[in-house]
Amino acid sequence: MKMVRKKVPKATINRLPLYLRGLVNFYSKGERVVSSTRLAELIGTNSAQVRKDLSFLGEFGIRGIGYEIEKLIEELSQFLGLAQAKKVIVVGVGRLGSALLGYNGFKERGFEIVAGFDVDPSKIGKEMNGVNIYKMDSLRKIVKKIGVDIGIITTPAQKAQEVAEKLVEAGVKSILNFAPVSIEVSDKIPVRNVDLSVEFQILSYYLSKGEKSIIKRGNEKRFGEGGKPSIK
Amino acid sequence: MKMVRKKVPKATINRLPLYLRGLVNFYSKGERVVSSTRLAELIGTNSAQVRKDLSFLGEFGIRGIGYEIEKLIEELSQFLGLAQAKKVIVVGVGRLGSALLGYNGFKERGFEIVAGFDVDPSKIGKEMNGVNIYKMDSLRKIVKKIGVDIGIITTPAQKAQEVAEKLVEAGVKSILNFAPVSIEVSDKIPVRNVDLSVEFQILSYYLSKGEKSIIKRGNEKRFGEGGKPSIK
DNA sequence: CTCTGTGAAGTTGTTCACAGCC
DNA sequence: GGCTGTGAACAACTTCACAGAG
Known part of the structure; x- marks a missing residue:
């Protein structure tokens, strides 16, 4: 009964629903196994990121093969607390x-x-x-x-x-x-x-800058009210 | 005519519209000057973050006083490319x-x-x-x-x-x-x-974890398609 | 004495690169 | 040979802490 699963970074949490969305999509198209590279393309990141993200939840890939989609969906749903409606x-x-x-x-x-x-x-x-x-x-x-x-x-x-x-x-x-x-x-x-409106304004910036592509993902934490710093 | 304004971090870009929103709100309530601390409370961060963010656009604060709201609104609008509709x-x-x-x-x-x-x-x-x-x-x-x-x-x-x-x-x-x-x-x-649905699922995670407060802000970049790494 | 601006320190997140397994 | 899992290197971002201006 090992309980001390490593702390999962916020940035990772924000990506997990995207992996889940992609996996469900793949599965419905009849696919059963997927590589980190394929998953990465789907959400616009790289394979190392995918592997690292998933490794926070456990080891469910198969070396030389990839990830079994059905199993991954199950694990992600579980982890995100989607088991009950x-x-x-x-x-x-x-x-x-x-x-x-x-x-x-x-x-x-x-x-x-x-x-x-x-x-x-x-x-x-x-x-x-x-x-x-x-x-x-x-x-x-x-x-x-x-x-x-x-x-x-x-x-x-x-x-x-x-x-x-x-x-x-x-x-x-x-x-x-x-x-x-x-x-x-x-x-x-x-x-x-x-x-x-905030989304519009962020786009506006990149428009006026003639900047490169961005993909928005949620992020940014805060505790309670005051913005007390943590332990040091 | 100094042109080499420092590169503004993506994380900062994502917060600028929130500052702007808060400033407009303050202004409409008759306020004319605001401190970094006050602005920080508004978007759930701390004063150092606010000062650093604004410093990327230039120096328009007044030491000992704070920021002139009207001027800051102007600068932010300009920077975000909101000048033209x-x-x-x-x-x-x-x-x-x-x-x-x-x-x-x-x-x-x-x-x-x-x-x-x-x-x-x-x-x-x-x-x-x-x-x-x-x-x-x-x-x-x-x-x-x-x-x-x-x-x-x-x-x-x-x-x-x-x-x-x-x-x-x-x-x-x-x-x-x-x-x-x-x-x-x-x-x-x-x-x-x-x-x-992604927003719901992220909330679901924090719900099931009994976790602390989070504030979502957009973030995550990507260039073109392949995920080519940059210069090294 | 107050509040900004900012290097420096600290923290978090991403990418590399390779060992290990299929 | 292909693909995962992961420490280690790197990069981005945040916070500290203090000099400097009002």
Whole structure:
């Protein structure tokens, strides 16, 4: 029972879902084995990177052959905690919120949107794509009842911080924020931000520079609030 | 006329739009000067990081005081190439594509969506939020005519690669891809990928680990295709 | 005394290069 | 001969710590 699996770098964590995506794709095309080189091409890195990344989870390659796709998918899913389905809610059923409610691809991947919330009376009580829209006041009660893994914020910027606090208070375990502000959650709740204007602006820079190709991958950590430095 | 401004790290580039966002926010609240510490809190990093990042663009802080917000906004906008408005098209007017077409926040920030494209005859010829939807066959002609800075891909995964190639071929200068596949563009065209399932899966990992807070920021580079290493 | 700008130190992440197994 | 796994070298990025300006 060896428990001390080496610490997996954040940068690696961010790539694992991409490997998984590619592997599932390969598998559905009938392939059963894949080399690090092939996987690397797929996500725009090199084979050494792939081998190093995968080596953090264990040794499941076969020298001279490659990786058995089915087994790798299993290992990655396990490692990423995808074994059980996750429950997701969407707060803010505007254009983007509606688009997310309407997309069925998440469910296939184990992320089920179980409720929507909004303040607009014309939306409350309706259902979209089989998902009920509730009023904000019900958030706490519903979250307590069904247990929610991920809360998506698709409200206007000014409401985002307030919503984030309500989500945490209600017991939502992590947050995906689409509002164009940084939200501050006092707790140790994982938060990821997706700001499309930021994406545009980064592209704008490379455009104006006449720069080379870039592939975006998530990254950047922070602990709690203050930015306390760690041990030294 | 000193031209050899130091190379700005990718990690810094990815943070600049966040500083800009925060500065605009501060400014609209009537503030005129800001310290590195305050800016750092805003995006979840520390003051040394902020000062180092800004120092790559020049010296515009005032010792003992801080940064003049208006000036910093100007410098950042300039640096990111936001001085002239950018033209954007959306290929794939499904749920997500429609949401993007309907959102007016981009225009305010200088990114104007000038056309949509789809294969669905029921959408072609319509207009959404003042943007005309064209058939895919018109892509080349329209892009040639108006000049397009950013092409957004919101098609199903199977079509994304094909669309990417058409965009490049038509002369679109950069790509923002929402389809859940890695696209391969032969040219030196900047590409950024946003895959919401990937975001979910990264959150899933931190959830299952009971891990600390993370803030996502884009990152990861690649040159052209092969992954050729650089000079040694 | 406050807050910036920046070399230097420290940390994290990537690539090399080769031993080991198929 | 082909491909993985991995220490060691290298490169990128972050944080420290302090000189210097207001």
